[in-house]
Amino acid sequence: MIKVVYADDEELVRSGLRAMLSGASDVTVVGEACDGPSAVDVVLRRRPDVVLLDIKMSTDDDGIEALADIVAAPNPPNVAMLTTFDVDQYVSRALHHGANGFLLKDIKPASLVQALRDLANGGAVIDPGVAARMLRAQREGQRAAEPARELLDSLSEREREVVTLIAQGLSNSEIGATLFLSEATVKGYVSSVLAKIGAANRVQAALLAYRSGWVG
Structure with a gap:
């Protein structure tokens, strides 16, 4: 409960x-x-x-x-x-x-x-x-976009799909349904993404995806 x-x-x-x-x-x-x-x-x-x-x-x-x-x-x-x-x-x-x-x-x-x-x-x-x-409140013009893209470029194709769906507000179960993955597998990808881009949680990962221009 x-x-x-x-x-x-x-x-x-x-x-x-x-x-x-x-x-x-x-x-x-x-x-x-x-x-x-x-x-x-x-x-x-x-x-x-x-x-x-x-x-x-x-x-x-x-x-x-x-x-x-x-x-x-x-x-x-x-x-x-x-x-x-x-x-x-x-x-x-x-x-x-x-x-x-x-x-x-x-x-x-x-x-x-x-x-x-x-x-x-x-x-x-x-x-x-x-x-x-x-993002509109935090970023300073286009200077924030390039570092964000460089971080996200370190991700695998599947990890990029996951972080894009995180930014769209999808839960782990919804991401799993979209990508035909188990929820446990999605959790593993989320953990890997956060570690690679140095994000403390999904909120920061979502902001990075917005900042990079991946998500409008």
């Missing part, structure tokens, strides 16, 4: 998350919070597998501060940030502090549940639209 904690300062969003997750047989909500400090407290007490954090709650910074506190704890859960399209600079800061995923608040229920499964299995998830905007 995947234990989940989520935090958002809007009751409407929290009730929506509650409803979306209620139908998943392998997910249980163990806590919720309306601001950063409360989220940290709930996470430390309930020890979830996955945390969903709004980037901006009672203050502009408390979602980011909560993320930093959570990932600094012993055996931290994987954390995905809930965002909209108007907070690029906060998304960049969340990546710097170790977020494992970035999801839009209007995500479909089935996609949310699959994202939680991937996060619980040690993966990372990123909405392709969020990735594209993150």
